[in-house]
Amino acid sequence: MTQPPYITPLTPLAFLERAATVHPEKTAIRYGERSLSYAEFAEHTVRLAAALRASGVGAGDRVAYLSPNTPELLIAHFAVPLAGASLVAVNTRLSPEEVRYICDHSGAELLVVDTGLQETVLPIADRLASVREIVSLVDRTGTGLGAGAPPLLPGPDYEELLSRGDDDAAQGWTVDDELDTISVNYTSGTTGRPKGVMYSHRGAYLNALGEVIHSRHTPDSVYLWTLPMFHCNGWCTAWAVTAVGGTHVCLRTVEPESIWRLIESESVTHLNGAPTVLVMLANSPAARPLARPLTVTTAGAAPSPAIIGRMEELGASIVHVYGLTETYGPYTVCERKEAWTDAGPDELARLLSRQGVAMVQADPIRVVDADMRDVPKDGRTVGEVVMRGNTVMKGYLNDPEATAEAFTGGWFHSGDLGVWHDDGYIELTDRAKDVIVSGGENISTIEVEQALLSHDQVLEVAVVGIPDDRWGERPKAFVMLKHGAALDGDSLIEHVRSRIARYKAPAVVEFVTELPKTATGKIQKFELRAKEWSGQERRIRG
Structure with a gap:
């Protein structure tokens, strides 16, 4: 069926156009001492989109960003698709080779790098197959690791990129086809190589509205960016908060003391994060009863009833959602029911720890x-x-x-x-697979095992998740060495860290003389895992 000409394609770009029209003077972004109104947010977006087009970026191209949660990455969520391209926000915790793979696989034309993360790109700068330019972005406003580092990479800086374009927004805040790809988000590689998950303008638009409804955003929302924007485009919250004209508070480094300080100083009303963030907040010395309502939307690993109860004791309202990279982030929500009103704290926390029902925008x-x-x-x-x-x-x-x-x-x-x-x-x-969820990030046991087996003294390995108070779970490696080999655990862990992202490396190595196997020689990981989790409930992705 042909769509009538008066029905326009759905796109989150319309959210910023509306916010800049309805709330031009309202604060859209705060970052340290820096502040942008919605009119300025839109102006920066148009300028960057024009600069990208002037740099040869066009329809169907990809632009990659390696950046913490800065205003520039937030702006890119609108500017890159406004230029007709797709945004590839890269996980900041990846190793150089993993970043290279994502850039090459996505065919990224440009790579914008926060100079605080340039050490990740320096070893691969001359081996990027499709990247024509690497743009260095110096964060002169934020505080935290890497802020303000001088550029060392070849290529232009961010200001030079911006100077290439004019302020012509003649193409408008729309797209020709709502099924065009707005972003490509890479999985954590739970079965080996990460996959590039394609989001459409339509899907992003609808999922953002679902976030607005279920996380209860309003024009009065002040959203603190504790969730990485590289993770499912921040669960589409980059677009959702903008849709209602709320205020984004950017945060370069996630530290519990800083989060508590900003909750108070910025009058934060909302934040998102994995249960590990909740654990950090609840156990921080800075933790204290909240002075105003705070909605905390959590997913990434099923939150324990205990941490839900503790956060609600502090005055937070927990919204538990569940989804995957392939579902734009959250797909279900544990919707509170009136019948739960009389439930005691422990029972309510248990009910809220379930994954729930489909969100309003989902089937x-x-x-x-x-x-x-x-x-x-x-x-x-x-x-x-x-x-x-x-x-x-x-x-x-x-x-x-x-x-x-x-x-x-x-x-x-x-x-x-x-x-x-x-x-x-x-x-x-x-x-269904032996994925380890550590701090909201998926870790492939196969990937870790392959890194371990690349050591010439390792014979056989098995990797399972073990309990960790901070991260939920961390990898443990059971290792059989070759006959006569002499290797210590610390050296082997460092070897793995040289091959893959450091956070994926085993937290513990146990050397064994044999591994439990089936008659056909398959290692029985469930036996190893059962011993490590004896007496504890192993909760999984939420």
Whole structure:
């Protein structure tokens, strides 16, 4: 069916156009002593979009950013698609080779690098296949690690890039096709190489509105950027807060004392983050009862009832959501029910720790068996969680085989296992794969094992997640050495850190003489994991 000409494509670009028209003088972004109104936010966006076009960036191209949560990365969420391109916000915790892979795989034309992170790019600067220019961005406003570092990379600085364009916004705040790719977000590589997840303008628009509704944003919202913008475009919150004309408070480094200070000094009303952020906040010496309402939206690992209870004791209202990179971030929400009003604190926290029901912008979620039949809603029968709809990815960039596999039977297969309760709420019980969720980031055990096995003295390995008070869980490696080898754990961990991102390296190495195996020689990781989690409940991604 042909769409009538008076129906315009959905795009989050319209959110900034509206905010700049309705709230031109209102503060849009605060960052230390720096402040931008919505009119200035829009002006910066138009200028950057024009500069990108003048630099040869056009429709279908990709522009990569390696940056903390600064105003420039927030502006890029609007300016890059305004130029007709797709934003690739790169995980700031990755190793040089991982950054190179993402730039090459995405075909990024430009790479904008905060100079505080340039040490990651220096070793690969001359080996980027598609990047024509590396642009150095000096953060002269923020405080924290790397702020204000002088540029060392080849290529222009950010001010020089901006000088190339004019302020011509003649193309307008719209797109020709709402299914064009607005961004490409890379998975954490839970099965090896990360995949490029393509978001459409339509999906981003709708998911942002879902965030507005379920996180209860209003024009009075003051949102603190504790969640990385590189992670699912900050769960689409970059667009959501702008949609209602709220205020973004950017934060370069996530430190609990700084967060508590900003909550008070900036009158913060909302923040998002993995449960590990909640643990840091609740256990910080700066923790104190909140002077005003604070909505905390959490996901990335299922929050324990204990941490939910503690945050609510401090006065925070917890919104628990669940999703994946492939679903624009949050897809379900543990919606509070009136019937829970009389529940005691422990029971309420337990109810809130479930993954819940589909958000308002999403299709109903299902838990299915191997034949794609719904499992009984008995809270006991385990099945796989599947999704579909407007806020499920377009597909994996340049990977039609993986896309087809992910959508077997016409639904996106999450790989997460769960149960369906009689009230329609889902609850995850395990993962189909041995993914470790550490601080909200997925770690592939296969990737870690391969890094361990690259050491010439290692014979066999098995990696599992073990409990960690701060990060939820961290990798532990069980290692068999070759006969006659002499190697200590610290040296092996350093070897792994030279191969992959440091946060993926094992926290502990245990040398063993044998590993539990099946008759066919397959290592039985569940036996190793069971011993490590004895007496504790292993909670998983939320």
